[in-house]
Amino acid sequence: MSETILTVDRVTAFYGQIQALRGVSLEVRKGQIVTLLGSNGAGKSTTLKTISGLVRAQSGDVSLAGDSIKSLPAHDIARLGVVHVPEGRCILRGLSVKENLELGAFTVKDAATRRRRIEEVYALFPILAERRHQDASLLSGGQQQMLAMGRGLMHGPRVMLLDEPSMGLAPKLVTEIMRIIKRLNEAGTTILLVEQNARLALRLAHYAYVIENGEICSQGDAATLREDESIVQAYLGVA
């Protein structure tokens, strides 16, 4: 079995008085797609935010390849290769597609590496190459999702945290984004995927966790969870 690259160990997190995470533990192995499922407000986004340093874990630990990253600032965590592609995409309006991608590479000092990465992103998302000089706000929803993922790839991620990449997209585009996530993974990117569409996520992922009310309540091989009637009823019924 491949080595564990990311470990979340009994993490708790609060927003003021509200406890969002109640001791979340999970592992992501190198080369895998791991998915985190759960209903609205269960704590999925908060889990990703505590990993990338946008929300501080109050207790517990987060480690990357065995080293704790829990107390590092978010930009240092990004530099170490933990790349968060947040829900809502956060495209910078007024900047071109290319400028948005270049901003993604703030952690990469070497200009030749930056140029190589941008070509890799264009190869993966040809539409971004076509539109490289256009204002990013003119892209469609699906193209903006591609840009957000492309910007994440500019870092050369060791682990990519994808928060609801299919959110708000038409079914055809959802299929396209899922196909791209699979290709990215096959090219060697390790992925922690939060997805509202549990059925699709379980088809893509190797391993899955289910979070409920800030706690992991179920986990297993994605193929096994797909067959689990109670999970199917609770999370897949509407997908």
Ligand code: ATP
């Ligand atoms: P969704 O799919 O709706 O985004 P989620 O599983 O990602 O749900 P989180 O966004 O992690 O859930 O939210 C977990 C809990 O923390 C919820 O009760 C939510 O209301 C609360 N919460 C999230 N963000 C904040 C915030 N900025 N301030 C206060 N409470 C928050």
